[in-house]
Amino acid sequence: MITEAAALTTADLHLLAEAGGRAPSLHNSQPWRFRPTPDGRGLEVHADPTRAVPAVDPDGRALHVSIGAALFNLRVAAAHLGRDAAVRLLPSGEDAQPRAVLDLSAPGGTKHPLGDLYPAIAARHSSRQPFANRDVPEALVAELITAALAEGVILTVLEEHGVRRVLALTSEAEDRIAADAAREAETRSWLRLEPSVDGIPLTALGSHDRDARVPMRGFTGHPPHPASPAERFEALPQLATLSTHFDGRADWLRSGQALERVWLLATAHGLRASVLHQAVELPDTRWRLRDPVEGPGHVQLVLRVGYGPPGAATPRRPVEDVLDPPEG
Template sequence: MAEPALTLDQLKLLATAAGAAPSVHNSQPWRLRPTPDARGMLVFGDPERAVAIADPMGRALHVSVGAAVFNLRVGAGRLGRAASVSLLPDPADPHLLAEIGLDEPAARHPFGHHLYPAIRNRHSSRQPFTNRDIPETVLGELIEAARQEEVVLSPLEEDGVLRVLRVTAEAERRTAADLARQAETRSWLRLEAPASDGIPAAALGPQDRDARVPMRDFTAGRPDAPAAAPRHFEPLPQLCLLITQTDQPADWLRTGQALEHVWLLATVHGLRASVLHQAVEWPETRWRLRDPEDPPHHVQLMLRLGYGPPGPATPRRPIEEILDLTDYHDNVGYGESSA
């Protein structure tokens, strides 16, 4: 038997979950709208919130929206519903990136029931991590989480870590020398509260005193930005690449779902994470992230994992900005949430 139309409270729960997803520069480039029967959700990319210079093809925008789609799936499980996902469902509307059907009841153990609490606890941590190794069993779970989203999570060994750190450092230097990219980065800084998007001062993080781990400099030379004292980072960070075999918009959306699946599961295990995004923003350095001895593939993202302090919460857009209820009318959706 089909589930009834989503109530207003349920729609807000789903929107809150989606809105907590990670995004490049915390740009939050998504919009949500209930399907006409209110038994599903349409997910749009918002081109007005694109990071156009660093992401001219919209790949990072798709990854960000894919992460929001995964949170919607987890939120659906919280509501006792099964989520069916259709990526890029309407070729005539390139901004409609996913349609989530929510008209079927969930199985006995709803999808992502153990991940839902991590949605609010998952934050980027740009702080140094400890030297504690991640257990192989945990890495295996993270690899399987990405595989379920049709993406490969590849933990790097020492030689791979050193290689991609060199490439990332080169990309960071290129970005620092590009005035247009510097200006774009500065435009997402939010040094004065309150804010609903972007990077607040508390989330900037320090630089590595030993220059091993090339953390992004979000201040971009802005003189009024607070400068954290450099600190010693872990000597050999645990880096993982998210890899797809092809490089199409659907791959980018799957990468976003894999990223959030891995990140939420890592949070459940007490791990912290941050994304080293610099190298994938330049075609030349992105290509050099891959292992030259492996068959051709496409590196979509690099994730740094470890044990350490949690990152601070970053601002989130209000539900009213991301959830379009224009066509949600009559008496549909005014009951209580079943969450």
Template sequence: MSEALTSPTAPDRGVPQPDAQTIERLVSAAVAAPSMHNSQPWRFRYLPASRTVEIRAALERSLPAEDPTGRGLHLSVGAALFNLRVAVRVLGWEPVVRLLPHPAEPRLLASVRLGGPVRPATGPADTATFEAIWLRHSSRLPFTDEPVPARLRVDAVAAAHAEGVGLLLPDPDECRRLLGLTAEAETRNLSDAERARESRSWVRERDDTPFGVPPEALGNVDHEARVPLRDFVGMRAAGRPAPVAFEAHPQLAVLVSPGDRPADWLRAGQAMERVLLLATAAGVRSSLLHQAVEWPDLRWMLRDPGTGPGYVQMLIRLGYGPEGAASPRADASAVLER
């Protein structure tokens, strides 16, 4: 299911148009993707004449303090793009993807044309990936120390590679170093008034918005400080759950791209979601550690010089544990422009 980059062509003759319900189902799959603070920074438009779904950045839901370059926004849109590709394929079309298709329109980040019938026919792997879209969500709860199976680790590396992105699986010593850098980033985030205010603003305080993280999904704090998950509300917030014990040996995967431009970020987002869905289908939980990537000096230090050049885009924590609470998503109709 690798990305297909082509020039625009006329729609395949004889290929049926999707109806309105199918378009909403495609968009619903896309919006199930993860995004920073569940900001869901995307909008969709369907063009019947070319059977193309366009994905644009919703800049009103960007994070200027924590994501000033828009790198995290592109990762989020890349994850939504991967879900859309999966859904298009499972529903019977071959997805034809273009990244940044019109340079003069910078908000248009990607398009997916519904090409001819799927080649080859959809198989069990496609179906399992599609089903995982609706099950996947971040778990900010403690994991057990049960190791992630070696077969899944190998498959995760291959999944990222299929999108043109590297996935490194650090040993325990390197995991501790990476988590230490993440903890340093957390300290900085809590000390930076603008960043801390922005994080707090994305905690949902009412049920009439699908955007942001609900309080029940924030999770606990590791009383041993081994797993520095993002602290949205501050250490002394009233009603905060008591600290609990997290896994003694956190298992990380490091997403590394060869380049660091918007197209690279979109590819990294697709690779990230492909790995997350693979883990979900195997019953493995995940959460995303992005804090250190937000500080240029710490991001540089995340690199492992022994593995060659590359740009770290995300740390993924993997393991077994409780499902945790899911964050809501906007209805397809709310993000689908007519």
């Protein structure tokens, strides 16, 4: 009787790491490393401290959200390989590596529904272009809320007054961030790492990609790019927040998993999305992002969803750079 799944092959590890590496991350920093577990039947997910973004993200909150998103892609890829995944977050404590372990040793066999999201991993991109003035159907909104809840995270789709409040806070944060020389320099240093996408200079990729990962700043009514004036965007964007009751590293990892679960599901349904992170980056605007009616809770992300053009693919580190070889 087979009691354990076979060890992961080199091809399995490659597929897993490639899927994990396609996750969204702050400034496309890709702050993760994947290491096969000693028994060869799982994967550890480590934070890569050389990929931290300390001026923008001093507590490593966004770093953990990004790692959480990668972790969710790993779970989807594992399901695609027919493996059941058991996940442990922070197995060695808050401050220790790895940040998560994916145990794939259970005998699989049952089709895991997460595997259906696998094609969406490659199809998902941040889309910072204007969207159509078309509402996301209620039934789909309900599915997205359920997807976030499955990861222990609350997705709140904002009503008009909430959208206007969040856009105003985003705009305020954007102004303050733009005036902060240390943040600006750090952001530019990330941009310099990736001057082109598939050989095409970022400047040629359209309004949203010109400054790559802090784009759409014009979206809130401060058009930094003449090519993307605010009025070209949908009249009232559809925004949602992802929130948690607590604000520790495990909550950040869960938020990243919820972000990616929602984003992949949205992608599978033909929706586009992008992140509006500015207001989450400053403690006071982040605090004011909370829904005053719903009370306490910690907003981890603001997501814009809608129907529009797909975003462009952004470069990723080669698999060899993010996957450690098996021990021995």
